[in-house]
Amino acid sequence: MQKQNFLTKNQQIVLDLVEKSSEPLKAYTILFNVQKKGIKAPLQVYRALDKLVEIGKIHKIESRNAFIACHNSSCQVAKATAFSICEICEKVTEISSAGLSKYLSNFKDKDGMKYSKYNLEFFGLCKKCR
């Protein structure tokens, strides 16, 4: 069906929902909200999410088991993600800092090893909650 480049129906439905949301959505919240569009089962959501994460359209906030649309317009960033998370209101913001991504992409560990991917989650209090 799908060769590449374009999204399947389920993927588009899930992406539309996640993009419209101002906060990260959980898989079963997504499921609940797309049932009127014909998606009936968890697996349909998880499959769409897997693909969308893979191609960088959305990111998973690992500490929250939730998904957020990518906000780096030039989204080669599936492999290098950074977020700030407010511990009170749970607001999540994607960080796009050239300095940070450069630093982390070039980071070498003790053995001189570099890594192809990373995910960074910062925690603290957002402006409103301080």
Added chain:
Amino acid sequence: MQKQNFLTKNQQIVLDLVEKSSEPLKAYTILFNVQKKGIKAPLQVYRALDKLVEIGKIHKIESRNAFIACHNSSCQVAKATAFSICEICEKVTEISSAGLSKYLSNFKDKDGMKYSKYNLEFFGLCKKCR
């Protein structure tokens, strides 16, 4: 019961197991392995894990839902964690790099905001798997 500083029986049992392990352990793996010591229910494990994470004795590998003992001898590091994860063999190593932790602890976002905590997970292939 517990004022501070020392661990309760369940916490000690769980910590002992996690410290002996060379790989991150999942909560139900821990449960299975401590049942002979009298811990019967998931909640007993999760409560111990929560506390151990809180005091920095162990860390949660968020992308794997698994727990690993802290290897930074001076463990003020509950709030600033970094790991490398091999995508083939799933080997996880805690990274202790003064440079990295300094860089991230001092990182300011666009709004000039600093964060009190972070968790960083690098992904790639370990030496053996390359």
Added chain:
DNA sequence: TTTCTAATGTTATATTATTACATAATGTTA
């Protein structure tokens, strides 16, 4: 058209984590 591959649909189930509530141990204050 025939064949191949990737996506879908569906059911069931596995895995991870928490709620709720009763009890017990310890700490704190008078």
Added chain:
DNA sequence: TAACATTATGTAATAATATAACATTAGAAA
């Protein structure tokens, strides 16, 4: 010490998150 508050425990039930397995279908490729 007695009374009370606080923290830890035990236990059962259930919620939330995620995947396995298998049959089917849509489109791509030849």
